[in-house]
Amino acid sequence: MNRLDSRLSLAHFYVAFSAIIVAGFFGLLQTMVRSEMIVLPSYINYYQLLTAHGVLMALVFTTFFIFGFLHACVVKTVGDFSVGTRRTAWIGFYLMLIGTVLGVIMIVIGEATVLYTFYAPLQASPFFYIALALLVIGTYFAGAADIYQYNKWRKANKGQTSPLLAFMAVATLVLWIIATIGVVATVLFQFIPWSLGLVDTINVTLSRSLFWYFGHPLVYFWLLPAYMAWYVMIPKIIGGKIFSDSLARLAFLLFILFSIPVGFHHQLLEPGISHGWKFFQVVLTFAVIIPSLMTAFSLFATFEVRGRNLGAKGLFGWFNKLPWKDVRFFAPFMGMLMFIPAGAGGIINASNQMNQVIHNTIWVTGHFHLTIGTTVALTFFGVSYWLIPYLNGRVLTKRVNGLGIYQTVLWLVGMSIMSLAMHYSGLLGNPRRTQVTNYNGHSVAEGWGAYETAMAVGGTLLLISLILYFVVLIYSAFYAPKGQEEFPIGEVMDAKLKVPSFLENWKVWIGIAVVLILFAYTVPIIDMIQHSPPGSKGFKFW
Amino acid sequence: MHMHKLEKIWITIGIVTLIAFLSTVGIQAFTSDHHKPPSDLTVIDPEKVHETAPFDEPGLKELGDNKYELIIVLQSFGFTPNDIQIPQGAEVTIKVTSIDVVHGFQIPGTNVNMMVTPGHINSMTYTFDETGEFLILCNEYCGTGHHYMSAKLEVI
Numbered sequence: 129m130n131r132l133d134s135r136l137s138l139a140h141f142y143v144a145f146s147a148i149i150v151a152g153f154f155g156l157l158q159t160m161v162r163s164e165m166i167v168l169p170s171y172i173n174y175y176q177l178l179t180a181h182g183v184l185m186a187l188v189f190t191t192f193f194i195f196g197f198l199h200a201c202v203v204k205t206v207g208d209f210s211v212g213t214r215r216t217a218w219i220g221f222y223l224m225l226i227g228t229v230l231g232v233i234m235i236v237i238g239e240a241t242v243l244y245t246f247y248a249p250l251q252a253s254p255f256f257y258i259a260l261a262l263l264v265i266g267t268y269f270a271g272a273a274d275i276y277q278y279n280k281w282r283k284a285n286k287g288q289t290s291p292l293l294a295f296m297a298v299a300t301l302v303l304w305i306i307a308t309i310g311v312v313a314t315v316l317f318q319f320i321p322w323s324l325g326l327v328d329t330i331n332v333t334l335s336r337s338l339f340w341y342f343g344h345p346l347v348y349f350w351l352l353p354a355y356m357a358w359y360v361m362i363p364k365i366i367g368g369k370i371f372s373d374s375l376a377r378l379a380f381l382l383f384i385l386f387s388i389p390v391g392f393h394h395q396l397l398e399p400g401i402s403h404g405w406k407f408f409q410v411v412l413t414f415a416v417i418i419p420s421l422m423t424a425f426s427l428f429a430t431f432e433v434r435g436r437n438l439g440a441k442g443l444f445g446w447f448n449k450l451p452w453k454d455v456r457f458f459a460p461f462m463g464m465l466m467f468i469p470a471g472a473g474g475i476i477n478a479s480n481q482m483n484q485v486i487h488n489t490i491w492v493t494g495h496f497h498l499t500i501g502t503t504v505a506l507t508f509f510g511v512s513y514w515l516i517p518y519l520n521g522r523v524l525t526k527r528v529n530g531l532g533i534y535q536t537v538l539w540l541v542g543m544s545i546m547s548l549a550m551h552y553s554g555l556l557g558n559p560r561r562t563q564v565t566n567y568n569g570h571s572v573a574e575g576w577g578a579y580e581t582a583m584a585v586g587g588t589l590l591l592i593s594l595i596l597y598f599v600v601l602i603y604s605a606f607y608a609p610k611g612q613e614e615f616p617i618g619e620v621m622d623a624k625l626k627v628p629s630f631l632e633n634w635k636v637w638i639g640i641a642v643v644l645i646l647f648a649y650t651v652p653i654i655d656m657i658q659h660s661p662p663g664s665k666g667f668k669f670w
Numbered sequence: 671m672h673m674h675k676l677e678k679i680w681i682t683i684g685i686v687t688l689i690a691f692l693s694t695v696g697i698q699a700f701t702s703d704h705h706k707p708p709s710d711l712t713v714i715d716p717e718k719v720h721e722t723a724p725f726d727e728p729g730l731k732e733l734g735d736n737k738y739e740l741i742i743v744l745q746s747f748g749f750t751p752n753d754i755q756i757p758q759g760a761e762v763t764i765k766v767t768s769i770d771v772v773h774g775f776q777i778p779g780t781n782v783n784m785m786v787t788p789g790h791i792n793s794m795t796y797t798f799d800e801t802g803e804f805l806i807l808c809n810e811y812c813g814t815g816h817h818y819m820s821a822k823l824e825v826i
C-alpha cells in the first residue's frame with residue numbers, strides 16, 4: 129500500500145487506540161465504584177464517567193477503527209486513492225475528530241451527562257448533539273471515498289466480479305448509511321432544535337425509536353468488519369482457502385436486510401408501541417440467524433479442510449492442526465468462540481417475553497461485553513497486530529506475537545469473569561447504569577455485592593491486558609524492525625465457480641432493504657406522531 | 671449459486687428450528703395477556719399527571735375479589751408511594767407514569783419490569799403469590815441520584 133493511504137488509515141487507528149485505553153481505565157473505575165472499593169472524587173460523577181466510557185468505546189473506538197480498516201481494505205484491493213478521493217477521506221477524518229473532541233469536552237465539563245444513548249428528555253448542551261452529528265457526517269465523507277473507489281474499479285473492470293474484500297467493505301458502508309439515517313434524523317430535527325430552545329418540547333417515543341432504528345444495525349456495523357477478517361483474512365493466515373465467495377457475499381447482503389427493521393426489540397417493555405409491531409420486528413430480528421449460520425458453516429469448513437490437507441484424521445483431528453501460536457489467528461478465533469455464548473444471550477434478549485427478565489439489568493451489559501467487547505474487540509486486536517506494522521513498513525516480530533497471545537488470554541479471562549458476573553447478577557435483578565446497588569442494605573440487593581467484586585477482578589485483568597496491548601502496539605508502530613509484513617487476503621477454494629452477478633446488483637438489494645424498513649416502521653412511526661402525548665421539556669438532573 | 675449439500679442441511683435445520691422457536695414464542699405471547707410485554711398505548715400530559723386520574727390518587731386500590739390496582743408516579747429520584755403493602759395472592763395491575771424523564775420500574779425476583787416514559791402510561795398485571803420484602807427500583811438512568819431511586823414493597 130502506498131505511503132499516503134497508509135498514513136490515512138493509521139490516523140484512524142491512533143485515535144481508536146487512544147479512545148480504548150482511556151475508556152478502559154474508566155471501565156475499571158466503574159467496576160470499582162459499583163463494588164464500593166473506591167469513591168470518586170467530588171469533581172467526577174459516576175454517570176459522567178459512564179457517559180465517557182460508552183461514547184469512547186461504542187462510538188469512537190469502533191468507528192475510527194472500522195474506517196481505518198475499511199480504507200485499508202479498499203485501497204489494498206481496488207487501488208490507491210486519487211488525490212481528490214484521499215482528500216475527501218481526510219475531510220471525513222477531521223470532521224469525525226472534531227466531533228469526538230467536542231463531544232469529549234462537553235462530557236468533561238459536565239454538560240452532557242446523558243450516557244451514550246442520550247435519551248430525551250434529559251437534555252445535554254446543544255454542542256454535544258452537534259458533536260455527535262459531526263462524527264456521523266464525517267463518516268459519510270469517509271464512506272463516499274471508499275464507495276467511489278469501488279465504483280471506479282467496477283467501471284474499469286466491466287463484467288468482472290469485484291474483489292470480495294472491497295465488496296464487503298461497501299456492504300458494511302451501505303448498512304451504516306441506511307442505519308445512521310435514524311440517528312441523524314433525531315439529532316438534526318429533534319435534539320438540536322430542542323436543546324437550542326427553538327422548540328420547547330420533544331416527542332420522546334419517536335426519538336427513542338429513531339435511536340434504536342440506528343442502535344441495532346450499529347452492532348452489525350461493528351460485527352461486519354470482524355466478519356471481513358474471518359471470511360477473507362483468516363483463511364490466508366491458516367494457509368487455507370475461502371470456502372465460497374458467493375455465499376460470503378450473500379451472507380453480507382442478508383445482514384443488511386435483517387439488521388435494520390428490528391429496533392423495537394430494544395423497546396419491548398416500552399409504552400406507546402403496540403405489541404403486534406413489536407412482535408413483527410422480533411420475527412425479523414431472528415432472521416439474522418440465517419446469515420449467521422452460513423458464516424459459522426463457511427468458517428469451520430475452511431478450518432476443517434485446511435486441517436485435513438495437513439493430514440488430520442478423525443472427526444475433530446483438524447482442530448489440532450490450526451496455528452494456535454499465531455496471534456493473527458488466535459485472537460480472532462477466540463473472538464469467534466466467544467460469539468457462541470454471546471449469540472445465545474442475544475437470542476434470549478430479543479425473545480419478546482424473555483426480555484422481561486433481563487431488560488436493563490446488568491445482564492445486558494454482560495451480553496455486549498461479550499459481543500462487542502470480546503468477539504469484535506479480539507478480532508480487531510488480532511487485525512491490528514499485523515496491520516499496524518504493515519502500514520508502517522515494519523514487521524510483526526516473534527516476541528510481539530508471543531505477547532499478543534498472552535494479551536489475548538488475559539482479555540479472555542478478564543472478560544469471562546466480568547461478563548459472567550454481570551450475566552448472573554443481572555438474572556438476580558442487579559440493574560445496569562447504577563453507581564451503587566446496595567439500596568440501603570435492602571435484603572434483595574444483598575446478594576449482588578459479591579458479583580460486583582468479581583466484575584472488578586475481571587476489570588483489573590482487562591486493564592492490564594489493555595496496557596500490554598497499547599505498549600506492544602507502540603512498539604510495532606514505531607520501533608519494530610523494518611520490513612514487509614503480509615496483508616493476508618485469502619483465495620477462493622473453487623475458483624472456477626462464477627459469482628452470480630445479481631449479488632452485486634446494489635439497486636435491488638437496497639430496494640429490498642428499504643421495502644422491509646418501510647414495512648416495519650411506517651405504521652408505528654405515523655402512530656407515534658399522530659397519537660403523541662404533549663411533548664417533553666428538557667431536564668438536567670446532574 | 672453453488673451450495674454444499676451439508677450446508678443446505680445445516681441451513682434447513684436452522685430454519686426449521688427458528689420457525690419452531692418463533693411459533694412457540696408467538697403462541698405464548700398472543701394466547702395469554704400475561705405473556706405480552708407491557709405495551710400500554712394510553713397517553714397522558716406529563717405536566718398534568720397529578721391532576722389526571724388515576725394518578726391524582728396514587729396507591730393501592732381494591733377493585734374486588736382479590737384484584738387490585740397499584741398506581742405509582744415516578745420522578746427523579748423517587749416513587750410515589752414508596753412503601754407499599756400488598757396481601758398475599760393478590761392479582762395486581764400496576765400502572766405507572768413519569769412526570770419528568772424516562773425511568774424504569776423493576777421488582778427483582780419477579781417478572782415485573784417496564785419502561786416508564788413521560789407522556790405515556792405503562793401497565794402490567796402480576797400476582798404476588800409469595801410473602802416477603804420486595805424492592806422496587808428504577809433501572810433506567812434518570813440523573814445523578816438514579817441509584818437512590820427505590821421503594822419498598824411488602825407482600826403480607
Ligand code: HEM
Pocket residue numbers: 151152153155156158159162178179181182185186189190243244245493497500501505559560561562563583586587588590591594
Ligand atoms: C477494560 C475493559 C472494560 C471494562 C473494565 C468495562 C467495564 C464496564 C462496566 C462496569 C460497565 C457498566 C457500568 C454500569 O452499567 O453501571 C460498562 C458499560 C459499557 N461498556 Fe465497558 N468495559 C470494558 C471494555 C469495553 C469495551 C471494549 C467496550 C466496547 C468496545 C465497552 C462498551 C461498553 C458500553 C457501550 C457500556 C454501556 C454504557 C451505558 O450503559 O451507558 N466496554 N463497561
Ligand SMILES: [Cu+2]
Pocket residue numbers: 343344393394
Ligand atoms: Cu439489537
Ligand SMILES: [Cu+2]
Pocket residue numbers: 773774808809810811812813816817819
Ligand atoms: Cu433512575
